[in-house]
Amino acid sequence: MVPALLKWIGNKQRFASTIIGYMPDTFGDYYEPFLGSGAVLAELINTSENWGVPEFGKAYGSDVLPFLIDVFNIVRDCPDEIISYYKKEIDEYYLRPDEKYLEVRERFNKSFNALDFCVLSRTCYSGVIRFRKKDGYMSTPRGPHKPISPETFGDRVELWHRLLQRAEFTCEGYLAAMDRAKSGDLIYCDPPYTHSQGIIYGAQEFNIDDLFAKIRECKERGVYVMLSINGTRDSKKKDISVTPPEGLFERHLIVNCGTSMIDRLQHSGEEMKDKKVDDQLLLTW
Numbered sequence: 001m002v003p004a005l006l007k008w009i010g011n012k013q014r015f016a017s018t019i020i021g022y023m024p025d026t027f028g029d030y031y032e033p034f035l036g037s038g039a040v041l042a043e044l045i046n047t048s049e050n051w052g053v054p055e056f057g058k059a060y061g062s063d064v065l066p067f068l069i070d071v072f073n074i075v076r077d078c079p080d081e082i083i084s085y086y087k088k089e090i091d092e093y094y095l096r097p098d099e100k101y102l103e104v105r106e107r108f109n110k111s112f113n114a115l116d117f118c119v120l121s122r123t124c125y126s127g128v129i130r131f132r133k134k135d136g137y138m139s140t141p142r143g144p145h146k147p148i149s150p151e152t153f154g155d156r157v158e159l160w161h162r163l164l165q166r167a168e169f170t171c172e173g174y175l176a177a178m179d180r181a182k183s184g185d186l187i188y189c190d191p192p193y194t195h196s197q198g199i200i201y202g203a204q205e206f207n208i209d210d211l212f213a214k215i216r217e218c219k220e221r222g223v224y225v226m227l228s229i230n231g232t233r234d235s236k237k238k239d240i241s242v243t244p245p246e247g248l249f250e251r252h253l254i255v256n257c258g259t260s261m262i263d264r265l266q267h268s269g270e271e272m273k274d275k276k277v278d279d280q281l282l283l284t285w
């Protein structure tokens with residue numbers, strides 16, 4: 001498993017291999033328009049390099065957060081820059097964590113620069129990147145954990161640097177990114193679906209029906225689309241899982257966090273009763 005570069009709540013690191021296991025053995029280019037920490041993209045490139053499958057062309061990652069996209073570009077093109085920045089900041093953080101955290105957070109909130117964003121993701125509370133709705137201020141408090149050492153971080157950057165040579169990153173909304181996919185390409189979507197994620201990732205407006213409409217367009221021109229829906233469902237209280245439009249998805253899989261297994265469902269919904277479902281994976285083919 002490719003170790004995480006950024007600490008990021010809700011990342012798909014643990015499920016990445018399972019998700020990749022459902023991709024076709026061969027496809028054109030790979031698009032990930034809700035990139036987040038890039039866990040699936042990195043694991044896909046690693047799997048393809050190690051096992052020869054899936055076989056695909058380029059990997060295109062995109063997200064609406066510009067400083068996040070900058071992190072990936074820096075890791076791909078100038079790894080030493082981010083390694084030395086992290087070392088300097090974390091060495092000081094180990095000595096005076098509270099003061100240092102506030103200093104980095106203040107600086108980030110003035111410049112929104114990628115290097116401080118990376119340090120914040122590693123030091124903030126549980127990797128919860130939370131932005132204040134009214135002014136976009138990154139307001140997450142410091143986490144109680146010890147952030148990974150500069151040596152460990154450096155090793156991860158070296159690994160990601162190698163993997164990302166095959167990738168391109170763009171800061172843009174998912175609609176524009178998905179428009180570029182051609183017949184035979186594959187798109188993996190992991191949108192900020194649940195209520196809580198609305199504020200965590202910068203309070204962007206997100207409407208699942210717009211995404212469903214775009215997925216339909218892609219499917220109709222021969223693009224494979226995979227969609228993860230984070231529908232944690234409490235069988236006793238509320239059901240926040242979504243019902244996708246009739247006929248859009250050909251397969252409906254459940255990723256069960258408790259066992260990390262996927263149950264194939266014949267009739268979506270029915271067998272889910274009384275199960276704690278963490279993630280649904282929907283495929284258009």
Ligand SMILES: C[S@@+](CC[C@H](N)C(=O)[O-])C[C@H]1O[C@@H](n2cnc3c(N)ncnc32)[C@H](O)[C@@H]1O
Pocket residue numbers: 008010011012013033034035036037038039040062063064065172173174175190191192193197201202204205206
């Ligand atoms: C659930 S996270 C993706 C997590 C990712 N799969 C991982 O493993 O880390 C959703 C991402 O979508 C991004 N996002 C939110 N609205 C978006 C939009 N309209 N277009 C593109 N990206 C968006 C957020 O910034 C966030 O990084």
